[in-house]
Amino acid sequence: MRLDQRLIAKMITPGTRVLDIGSGDGTLIDHLFRTRGCDARGIEIDMGEVTRSVAHGLPVVHGDADHDLAHYPDNSFDYVVLQRTLQAVERPREVLRQMLRIGRYAIVSFPNFGHWEMRLKLLLSGRMPNTAVWHTPWYATPNIHPCTIRDFLALCDEDGYRVHEWMAIDEEGDRAPWRRSIRLANLFGEQALFRLGKGN
Amino acid sequence: MDQTVIPSTVDHTRAVFPEGLTLDCGSVLAPVEIAYRTYGTLSPERNNAILICHALTGDQYVAETQPVTGKSGWWERMVGPGKPIDTDRFFVICSNVLGGCMGSTGPRSLRTVTGENGESREEPWGTDFPPITIRDMVRAQRLLVRQFGIDRLFAVIGGSMGGMQVLEWAATYPDMVFAAMPIATAPFHSAQNIAFNEVSRQAIFADPDWHGGRYWETDAIPARGLAVARMMAHITYLSEEALTRKFGRRVRRCDEPVVGSPTPGALSTFGEIFEVESYLRHQGSTFVRRFDANSYLTITRAMDWMDLGMEHDGDCAGPFRETRTRFCVVCFSSDWLFPTSQSRIIVRALTRAAANVSFVEIESDKGHDAFLLDEPDFDRTVVGFLNGAAEHAGLFPRTLKGH
Numbered sequence: 306m307r308l309d310q311r312l313i314a315k316m317i318t319p320g321t322r323v324l325d326i327g328s329g330d331g332t333l334i335d336h337l338f339r340t341r342g343c344d345a346r347g348i349e350i351d352m353g354e355v356t357r358s359v360a361h362g363l364p365v366v367h368g369d370a371d372h373d374l375a376h377y378p379d380n381s382f383d384y385v386v387l388q389r390t391l392q393a394v395e396r397p398r399e400v401l402r403q404m405l406r407i408g409r410y411a412i413v414s415f416p417n418f419g420h421w422e423m424r425l426k427l428l429l430s431g432r433m434p435n436t437a438v439w440h441t442p443w444y445a446t447p448n449i450h451p452c453t454i455r456d457f458l459a460l461c462d463e464d465g466y467r468v469h470e471w472m473a474i475d476e477e478g479d480r481a482p483w484r485r486s487i488r489l490a491n492l493f494g495e496q497a498l499f500r501l502g503k504g505n
Numbered sequence: 506m507d508q509t510v511i512p513s514t515v516d517h518t519r520a521v522f523p524e525g526l527t528l529d530c531g532s533v534l535a536p537v538e539i540a541y542r543t544y545g546t547l548s549p550e551r552n553n554a555i556l557i558c559h560a561l562t563g564d565q566y567v568a569e570t571q572p573v574t575g576k577s578g579w580w581e582r583m584v585g586p587g588k589p590i591d592t593d594r595f596f597v598i599c600s601n602v603l604g605g606c607m608g609s610t611g612p613r614s615l616r617t618v619t620g621e622n623g624e625s626r627e628e629p630w631g632t633d634f635p636p637i638t639i640r641d642m643v644r645a646q647r648l649l650v651r652q653f654g655i656d657r658l659f660a661v662i663g664g665s666m667g668g669m670q671v672l673e674w675a676a677t678y679p680d681m682v683f684a685a686m687p688i689a690t691a692p693f694h695s696a697q698n699i700a701f702n703e704v705s706r707q708a709i710f711a712d713p714d715w716h717g718g719r720y721w722e723t724d725a726i727p728a729r730g731l732a733v734a735r736m737m738a739h740i741t742y743l744s745e746e747a748l749t750r751k752f753g754r755r756v757r758r759c760d761e762p763v764v765g766s767p768t769p770g771a772l773s774t775f776g777e778i779f780e781v782e783s784y785l786r787h788q789g790s791t792f793v794r795r796f797d798a799n800s801y802l803t804i805t806r807a808m809d810w811m812d813l814g815m816e817h818d819g820d821c822a823g824p825f826r827e828t829r830t831r832f833c834v835v836c837f838s839s840d841w842l843f844p845t846s847q848s849r850i851i852v853r854a855l856t857r858a859a860a861n862v863s864f865v866e867i868e869s870d871k872g873h874d875a876f877l878l879d880e881p882d883f884d885r886t887v888v889g890f891l892n893g894a895a896e897h898a899g900l901f902p903r904t905l906k907g908h
Contacts, residue, residue: 344861352866359833359863360885362893366852366864376856 306332309474309498313386313412316470316500317341321383324348324408326370326400327390331358334365348373371395374403382408389496391415392448398460405466405503414498417473419453419491438495454491457499465504472498515572517565517601517608518542522648526603532635539649540608541565541600544584545592547653553900554655555590555891556646557599558663558670561738561804562796564607567599568592573607573795579877589887594901595659602670603645604637604803610645612799631799632718639666639811643673647681657681659898660891664688664876665843666804669811672851675832676813676824684894686887688835689876691847692821692854693812698842701741702805705734709798718799731798732789739788744839744872752781759783813854821854828855831897832862833890835883837875863890 306314310333317323319341325334328347331354337343347365349355358365366373370387371394385408387400392415394400404411416438426434433443441447452460454473461468472484473494484490490497517540525535542565547554557567559579568584570577584590584597601609612634615627650658661674661682668690675685691698709715712730720726740748759778817823832855836848845866855862867883869875876883895901 346861352868356865356867356882356886359865359893360882360889362889362896364831364861364863364893366856366862367866368852368864373853373856376853378857378859381859 306336309414309496310336310388312472312474312498313388313414314341316410316412317343317384319343322381323384323386324377324382325386325388326374326404327388328358328363328365329354329388331361331363331365333386333388334358334363335361338363369394370400370403374400374407377403377407379406380409384408384410384412386412388414389416392418392451394450397450397452398464401460401466401501402464405501409502410469411466411501412499413457413501414496415452415457416448416496417454417491417494418451419455420495421492424492436495454487454494454497457497458487461499461501467502467504468499469502470498470500474498515608517572519608520649520652526641526644526648528635528641529638530636534603534610534635536610537603537645537648538608538610538614539600539603539645540605541598541649542567542569543599544568544597545595547596547655551653551655552657552659552898553594554596554598554650554653554658555660555662556650556658556674557584557590557597558646558661558667558674559599559602560663560665560667561808562735562792562801563667564605565599565601566607568597571795574791582879583884583887589884590662590891594895595891598650598653600646600649602642602666602804604634604642604800604807606797606800611797612803613797629721629799631721632802634799634803636810637803637807639669639807640673640677642807643670643677646670646674647678650681657683659900660684660686660894662686662688662887663690665690665873666808668843669808672813673811675828675830679825679828679830682830683898684831684833684890686833686835686890687848687851689837689840689843689848689873690851691811691843692814692851694809695847699809701738701842702809704737705805706802708733708737709802715798718802720798726793727798728790728793731793731796731801732786734801735792735796736785736789739785741842742872742874744841744870746839746870747872747874748781750870752779752784755780757783820857821850822857825855825858825860828858828860830860831894832860833886834862834864835867835876835886836865837867837869837871837873837880837883839870840873840875842873 323343323345325347328349334345334347337345348368350369355367385404391397422436423434473490475495519538519540521538523536525537563579566578567580568578586593601607604611606613612630619625661671663671668687671685671687675682709730712727714725715727756777814821834848836845852864
């Protein structure tokens with residue numbers, strides 16, 4: 306399991322109900338069921354991954370964040386997880402709103418467009434940057450709404466979400482030491498991980 | 506056209522329920538007989554039973570030779586020792602549906618009628634058989650399941666009309682269904698599906714041997730109409746790709762006289778036929794040997810009535826509120842009779858009801874019939890879902906068979 310998934314798992318209280326949006330091969334929900342006794346389910350857009358997950362006995366539905374969250378009833382989960390997908394959805398703001406309607410907490414991870422390498426590459430070459438995290442050329446990228454850690458915090462503020470936990474991590478998934486300063490995290494964190502709750 | 510009437514000598518295993526059933530239409534059908542087959546062994550805790558529901562023209566002979574046709578069981582590749590529905594682990598029950606013609610009470614069953622002269626005699630129900638619904642079929646199956654002393658089925662599995670029964674099981678008896686697998690099915694029969702069924706029925710009514718449904722009086726059956734009904738339905742079970750791959754536009758000499766065709770060998774429009782025509786004629790003629798026309802009418806009508814949301818202002822989520830059943834909805838990409846969009850309606854309804862649901866669309870070019878054919882992804886899905894559900898039910902240790 307990727308380290309960022311382990312970090313997500315650590316944020317989740319055992320025995321709770323979890324919806325993992327973009328569950329991939331089901332690694333996280335399998336782990337949550339097996340080691341934390343969670344009622345964990347998944348939504349996945351790639352049918353091959355869905356079939357693999359279901360063939361492993363995991364409850365996964367073929368669907369996507371933009372169109373299928375609306376069907377879940379209010380407060381039907383304790384945690385709703387969105388791993389590395391926020392930047393690829395059509396309406397990220399609406400997806401976040403749905404996540405916090407369905408669940409008590411939203412756990413969101415996304416690649417940080419504010420990382421220094423991105424800034425430097427765009428500044429020096431004048432072309433769309435390519436890094437280990439943002440590795441697709443502009444014409445083929447699924448990432449239609451890239452954002453930075455500061456952008457994301459501004460959105461949480463605007464929509465009245467409470468940030469319970471946050472951390473910046475690098476591509477290997479190691480926690481970066483930039484947990485105190487958002488400005489430094491925004492500059493040096495390749496990816497961000499947030500646990501949000503409903504407003505106060 | 507072969508007009509052999511189905512031999513009545515086949516002795517089906519049956520359970521008899523003298524108290525009968527009150528049907529959705531209000532009629533009481535008593536006694537009720539349900540023909541069934543079982544495979545595997547019921548555990549001492551009676552917690553390993555899987556009910557398999559058959560499709561429109563299927564029967565209870567799911568994993569053994571069908572005694573009338575002599576062909577292998579309709580899901581023999583899926584059910585058996587070591588197979589995806591493993592009879593070494595599970596106790597499998599399959600019954601002939603209420604209204605069917607393989608031993609369960611249906612339009613061909615005999616009833617006692619009193620003539621005008623006061624004499625009573627036995628004759629088939631025919632078109633007087635009360636209209637039944639998918640839920641009535643499920644009620645009848647429940648009598649059978651209870652007779653085995655089973656309080657809760659580990660799983661109910663079925664495709665097409667069998668999938669409709671799965672949905673009705675989970676809706677009507679939620680506490681009796683731990684896991685449900687509706688395959689290539691729909692929460693209600695669409696207008697298009699009803700239209701296809703109506704063409705089938707009209708073909709039967711138009712047969713000169715139909716005699717208002719009392720065809721037993723003439724020692725003939727409406728074989729042509731029934732065969733046409735089957736041919737039409739059979740097209741809807743396949744896909745354009747499947748038909749093209751199997752037959753293309755290949756032509757062959759027409760050796761057998763067929764109704765509507767001139768004498769064989771004649772140099773004429775119908776002296777040669779496309780292979781796909783020959784195939785459909787074969788499908789039609791073998792079907793009339795094993796299926797009763799009145800049963801066909803009764804069962805297609807039951808499918809047409811199917812509507813999960815009917816009693817909930819059209820909301821298909823209504824019957825599943827508070828459900829604790831684990832669902833796995835499966836459909837096939839080239840199925841145009843029960844397309845993926847219909848399965849999505851089921852999945853969304855279950856989601857609205859906060860049910861535990863998995864949903865897989867299997868990539869296949871074989872059309873609706875794909876659930877009966879060799880599709881490795883489908884097999885893996887069945888195995889995985891049953892293993893996962895068994896683990897949650899505390900039934901068996903988790904295995905990774907099939908991976």
